[in-house]
Amino acid sequence: MTLLHHSQGILLRTARWIAIATIPAMVSAPATSQEKQIIVSATTQFDDNLLRVSDGAKASLPHNGREIVSLLSVGGVYQAELGSLTMGLSGSAAQRLFAYNDQLNSREFQLSSRLKYTALSGSAEVAGAYSHQNSSFNDPLFRGVNVQDLTSLKFRGDRRLIGDIRIAGRAGFSANSNSNDNVSRADNHRYSFSVGLKYVSPIENSFELGFEQSTARGSGDRLVLINNVASPYQADAVDKTVFGEVLWSPNEIWSLQSRVGYTWHNDQSVLDTDFNGLTTDASLKWSPAAATTLSFSASRSFSSNNEVFSNGVKLTAYSGQITTALFDNVALNGSVKHADRDFRYDLQASDPAAVSRRETFWVYSAGTAVDAGWGAKLGLQFNHIRINSDLNGFHATDNAISLSLSRPFSF
Numbered sequence: 558m559t560l561l562h563h564s565q566g567i568l569l570r571t572a573r574w575i576a577i578a579t580i581p582a583m584v585s586a587p588a589t590s591q592e593k594q595i596i597v598s599a600t601t602q603f604d605d606n607l608l609r610v611s612d613g614a615k616a617s618l619p620h621n622g623r624e625i626v627s628l629l630s631v632g633g634v635y636q637a638e639l640g641s642l643t644m645g646l647s648g649s650a651a652q653r654l655f656a657y658n659d660q661l662n663s664r665e666f667q668l669s670s671r672l673k674y675t676a677l678s679g680s681a682e683v684a685g686a687y688s689h690q691n692s693s694f695n696d697p698l699f700r701g702v703n704v705q706d707l708t709s710l711k712f713r714g715d716r717r718l719i720g721d722i723r724i725a726g727r728a729g730f731s732a733n734s735n736s737n738d739n740v741s742r743a744d745n746h747r748y749s750f751s752v753g754l755k756y757v758s759p760i761e762n763s764f765e766l767g768f769e770q771s772t773a774r775g776s777g778d779r780l781v782l783i784n785n786v787a788s789p790y791q792a793d794a795v796d797k798t799v800f801g802e803v804l805w806s807p808n809e810i811w812s813l814q815s816r817v818g819y820t821w822h823n824d825q826s827v828l829d830t831d832f833n834g835l836t837t838d839a840s841l842k843w844s845p846a847a848a849t850t851l852s853f854s855a856s857r858s859f860s861s862n863n864e865v866f867s868n869g870v871k872l873t874a875y876s877g878q879i880t881t882a883l884f885d886n887v888a889l890n891g892s893v894k895h896a897d898r899d900f901r902y903d904l905q906a907s908d909p910a911a912v913s914r915r916e917t918f919w920v921y922s923a924g925t926a927v928d929a930g931w932g933a934k935l936g937l938q939f940n941h942i943r944i945n946s947d948l949n950g951f952h953a954t955d956n957a958i959s960l961s962l963s964r965p966f967s968f
Contacts, residue, residue, distance in 0.1 A: 591637035596649075598963035600628045600936075606955040607658075608701045609944060625656035626694075645671045653691055661702050665690045679723060681714035692735075697918045697942050697955070703737035715755055725755040725765055734776070743792045744777035753800075762805050769798045769818075775826070782908040783827060790909070793825035796859060798836065815839040822859045828909060830901045832859070832871075848882035871899040886928035894920040914948040929962070936961040 606615060607624035615622040632649030648668040655661045667688035674681045692705045708731065715725040728750045735741040753767020775791030782788075800818030805811075821833040840854040857873045878892040898916040902909040924938035942955040 592634065593968055594634045595966045595968075596630075596632045596634070596963060597966075598628075598630045598632075598961060600630075600959055600961040602626045602628075602957055602959035604955065604957040606953065609697070609942075609953050609955050611951055611953050620657050624658065627654045627656075628652070629654075641675050643671075643673045643675070663691055663702075663704050665704075677717070679714065679716040682712070684711045685709065697920060697944055701737060703735050703740050705736070705740075706734040708732045715757075721757055721759070723755045723757060725751075725753050725767065727751045727769075732776070741777045742779050742790070743775070745773040745775045745792045747774075748772045753802075760806075762807075763803070765800075765802045767800055767802070769796075769800060771796045771798075781827070788827045790827055795823040795825060797821045797823075800836075810844050812842040813839070820859055828902055832901070834859075834871075846881075850880050852876075852878045870901065873897045888926040889923075890925070891923045892921075894922075914946055916944065916946045918945070919943045931964075932966075933962060933964040936963070 602625070604624050604626060606622050607626075608618070608622060610618065610622060628651055630649055630651035632647065634645075634647045636645045637643070646669075649666060651665045653661075653663045653665060665688075667686070667690060669684070669686035669688075671682065671684040686707070686709045688705075688707050690705060690707075691702055693702045709729065710731075711727070711729040713725075713727045715723040717723050730746070730748055732746045734744055749769065749771040751767050751769035753765045755763055755765040755767075757763045773792060773794045775793050777792065779790055780787045781790045798818040798820040800816055802816040803813070805813045816838045818836045819833070820836045822831060824830045824832075836858050838854075838856040838858070840852065843851045845851070853876070855875050857871075859871055874894065874896040876892065876894040878890070880888065880890045882888050896918055900914045900916065902913055919942070921941045922938065924936060926934050926936045929935040936959075938959045938961070940955075940957045942953075942957075944953045944955075945951065
């Protein structure tokens, strides 16, 4: 733990040094452009399976598992360009209300900031964020409700060496804490860094070869059975990856970002289930018309999420999305996502090593946003989720429809 505390101290001292070093530039350089907004929004969602239990179990729950969830939010955004320096700050505060389960009501907030310096010789960027939010509505994995505290700090930069060749580096720290007992078993602190050689063309297309390491140290603790012996479990692991990354955008119509690597996953928990293999992440954007964009993505990784369930999980995911505009005041969107999660062991079981499971889900989404006048936007969104697990033949479906109204105020 001494080494981890030392690493965290280095990251925090570096952030402080960057902030102090850039203050004079921020004060002396006039802002060439800036944007300031306050955004007020209200959303009401009807969900027919809030806890995402099996279809047969919904009848045994109050209101057959249905729920009406309302979210009231106010947030702000500030962005400015000061010569070679770009800065951004955003935040929001919200109240989530449950019609039938008021014990689940939660106050939520988030704050994030970014500072980027760009020059001919290279660039540097630091970003930080803190949030206290309900994560159950963002991922079908989290059945029930889970309020997560998440802190992250990230650095990235590159420096020109010869011609268009640069040396690139990244470093980061994140920490999470979850209210749901099943999810909190995988709470962890994560430290990461990468270094590589990067080619950047005159039109900003790039290719990078590098090495990355990510170290997770579990902050949640529980007893699990190993060969019928109770042992303490913490989500400790180290991932090491060699990778190649391409960013290619020949024109305004096409954009491709792709990363291919080979990862060695060293599980340092008491379960000690190491594995290795190919990891990929690719996304393609195509804009056949000015108001229409199609996006496609595919990935294979060794975690379902960068912050939770990061130990012993293989994830393969595919998605497609389309956005388009009609009549200058109506926007339409639709998406499909499919994912497979292969749990090498099941943290929700009393004997995790004895139980592995595979979980698959489909998410279908469609919606519209309408300019309601006076700068306000009215949104309507529908989501359908299908979840299957080979553990006891689990199957669940979830349908949710939401209505939202938002109004930005610029000044």
